[in-house]
Amino acid sequence: MNKAKQLFAGLILMALGLGAAQADYTLNLTKGVTKVSNDIYDLHMLILWICVIVGIGVFGTMFYSIYHHRKSKGHKAAQFHENTTVEIIWTIVPTLILIGMAIPATKTMLELDNVAKSDMTIQVTGRQWYWDYKYLDNDIHFESHLDEASEITHRTVGADPRSVPHYLLNVDKPLVIPVNKKVRFVLTSGDVIHSWWVPALGWKKDANPGFINEAWASVDKAGTYRGQCTELCGRDHGFMPIVVIAMEQPDYDAWVKKTLDQQKQKPDLSDQSREQLMAHGQSVYLKNCVGCHQINGAGVPGLIPALTGSVIATGKWESLDGFLRAGTAKMPSFSKLNGKEFAEVMTYVRNNLGNSVGDTLQPKQTALPDDDDDE
């Protein structure tokens, strides 16, 4: 069936002169990698087929009469306009069909809702515009941003998205979970409403500010699964993908150990060359600042101040530093960054994006005493 559909779609595409279709497009919902997602796929197909059969019945009847009961063929119109029996039939039959659909749907709904007896819990926080993941059982905590290649490409008019692997569906730090374990997700938001969706898991759930939603997944097969935010959450709504990597238990355990070790490491506050500062600074900028201030530092007229030529950005670095750490009514506090990142991003902002102050800030200058405890 799928082959036939693919072939059919391929023919349409070719007829339209578009050449060979992308290898990984689909025409139908795909089966996922959890039991629930397979149940949902079956539900989807059941209802699709019911619709197809009802559709063939109704449209078939209609087109039969359109063809045969034409005035141009000399057909005389009957004048009936009531038939109680018929009208009762087409109330009762759909009711029975609906009951037949409601039973499996209810079963799946009960399964989806049951978050009890989970093996581990991950807190997902949606933010403008990235995801924040916290493993509640072992204190792993990191942010997951759109990868730099996609970030730069989508912000550059005329850049070629086809040259970027997994364009807009790749992140710098994917979420990692073990296979065959019941992973409970608790979802919330730090600003506006977002929605967390990985199609292969079979559900999406909104991340609401001030509230916690729950969901769960138990992945059958190791692999990389991709999704996106699906609730309109502002300018960069289209640019906050989700990547979940499901690993066999030993690999997962190794990943946990490695990640925890990395988190314990203190940031390296040794001096860097100007080139290094600028390159690292761009990464920090792309993750934290670009969503509002734009890739060229121009901001958004009327909404977000430009960094280019801005007094705050190019004045004394100490005041810029204070500004970033404190935040404003419009801008969140960036005290989550460490001293190293401050030196990098400030050097970048002051000497790029149309600015050229000429100074080179080193991590030791911008570090606070408690920077060592960060992360």
Place this chain on the structure above:
Amino acid sequence: MSAVVDEHDHHADDHHDHGPAKGILRWIVTTNHKDIGTMYLVFALAMFFVGGAMAMVIRAELFEPGLQFVDPAFFNSMTTMHALVMVFGAVMPAFVGLANWQIPLMIGAADMALPRMNNMSFWLLVAGVLLLASTLFMEGGAPNGGWTLYPPLVLQPITVGKALPFAVFSVHLLGISSIMGAINIIATITNMRAPSMRMMDMPLFVWTWLITGFLLIAVMPVFAGAVTMLLTDKFFHTSFFNAAGGGDPVLYEHIFWFFGHPEVYIMILPTFGVASTIIPIFARKPLFGYASMVWATGAIAFLAFIVWAHHMFTAGMPLAGELYFMYATMIIAIPTGVKVFNWTATMWDGAMTFETPMLFSIAFVVLFTMGGFTGLMMSIAPSDFQYHDTYFIVAHFHYTLVPASIFMLMAAGYFWLPKWTGHMYNEKIGQLHFWLSAISVNILFFPQHFLGLAGMPRRIPDYAVQFADWNMISSIGGFIFGASQLLFLYIVIDTVRGGTGEKVTDEVWEDAAKHGLEWTLPSPVPYHTWTTPPAIVPTEHVLDSH
């Protein structure tokens, strides 16, 4: 009733048909239902092209992956404004225009019950839409939080700029206009029918508008309340929806969809009425199952009020809530199915001809049913987790709004224009318009089902590369569909200016006078009609039951 008739009689002592006043004031101060209907229809058609132009911006940006033309924030403005303009500027006013023109003619009334309010509700509509359009030129741009205006996004200064209060006041004006229009229509239908016309004798279009009128009165204030709460959250530091102050952003979703769900029925019920008027005439049969059509319309309207949270299956609800809203939503398939079966039965064993209005009506039944099928799929809550906020949804509601509401508005235009103007439209161009529209609308929206199922979220300005082909096809369909509508504009202008030159009869369509009162009047319809109510009601099902 008497007030209007008295006033009219008083002015027209010598002769009844003194025709319209001359000059621009005729249109500004008119209280004549036909003039006001015309103004509504012209305004709605203009807004259809404005909203359509915004859709073209959206489809142009989505033609290829990558950003080519617009900034993502402006893209969000376009999706928001496209929706608001189409819903409040085009579809709803167009149906009010049809109601203004047709309801008095169909029930044998001299005019609407409250003609001065009728004038005011039209001009409030214009004011509201202009206020909304003005936000396009404001610092920070037009609203870009989606037509649902969900907080906290829509309250964020860094996202929305200064447009919010203007959008909210615009919604207030549009709401007042709609409510006044609805009150007027209900008052007209309940009070001004010809003495011999019982409720169950009324044409289906009148029934569907009566029920729509009640929907409007019930839900427009709810929307006005919700956006007012947004306004006080923004400017007076209340915390209805602000979690930090103890409020609940999901509360807004409940209030919004308590309005928003019936709103979609406001845009489709009159469509059912138009289809039930057109199909019998071209099938040369009475409408099948008149009474069940009336009851089905009532049932759909009732159900519309109790299913709102099916828009929020993913928002986070208790299990009992998810199940209740799932079952209640599924039930809507029954009365809607009854209507589709009845239209099919009306065509069955008829003697059909396929003039442009009938073509649009048949396309409506088929394509609306397809939109209904995807609606049924979405009512299944677990499946909806996969469909929600993807292009599958976009495809679904555009199938129920474009080839349904918009197609039937086109059908109504072709169907009644000869009656209104006394001129026949150009059938050849009409059929060309139909075929171009019917084919391109499917090229436009059918691939969006595939996009949604493959995982493309809605409201994104740029997308992953595997979505490229179907988006390109969809955009091509969009451009053809958009361009085809210029044919309709041409036909309307051409018909008003004389059309084919063919003189149309009073009935216009063969034996139409058997189906409704309006076809017993002269074509073009005189400026004043039914100054004395008609004695008999010539509807076929009525003749049988009397």
